[in-house]
Amino acid sequence: MMEENKLIEKASYIKEAYYSVLNLLLNHKGTDGICRISQSEIAFRLGMSQTTVAKRFKNLRKFGAIEKVGYQNAYVVHHTDLLEHSPLGLTLKLAHLLDVRPELISDYNAQAEILGASYNDIQIARGYLTYMTT
Numbered sequence: 001m002m003e004e005n006k007l008i009e010k011a012s013y014i015k016e017a018y019y020s021v022l023n024l025l026l027n028h029k030g031t032d033g034i035c036r037i038s039q040s041e042i043a044f045r046l047g048m049s050q051t052t053v054a055k056r057f058k059n060l061r062k063f064g065a066i067e068k069v070g071y072q073n074a075y076v077v078h079h080t081d082l083l084e085h086s087p088l089g090l091t092l093k094l095a096h097l098l099d100v101r102p103e104l105i106s107d108y109n110a111q112a113e114i115l116g117a118s119y120n121d122i123q124i125a126r127g128y129l130t131y132m133t134t
Contacts, residue, residue, distance in 0.1 A: 022060065036073055039057060039073070065080065090125040094115065
């Protein structure tokens with residue numbers, strides 16, 4: 001298992017990558033709470049590719065953090081707590097569990113039961129954990 005501070009460093013990088021998009025949306029929302037800014041403009045302002053921004057939007061929508069509304073390039077931010085409402089928080093909890101209980105490394109069902117998550121959520125968190133440890 002990777003050194004815990006390295007894992008936290010990578011998790012922090014991923015979290016900040018999403019927060020940069022969320023913060024830009026929040027800073028550009030109108031009085032109606034809707035942000036009307038294109039993904040291309042966000043990519044330009046953040047110095048990343050439009051493809052990267054599109055992937056972040058897709059995941060933020062999946063996490064329930066943002067919602068596309070009726071207009072083109074129009075989004076509403078619902079929350080910014082990605083540790084609670086995304087696989088990132090579960091990934092950190094899973095890393096800690098496997099650090100203290102390495103015998104559970106192959107038992108996804110036990111991991112899910114202990115962490116109060118679904119088997120599918122554990123699989124997703126394991127994917128993030130694999131990414132963070134490579």
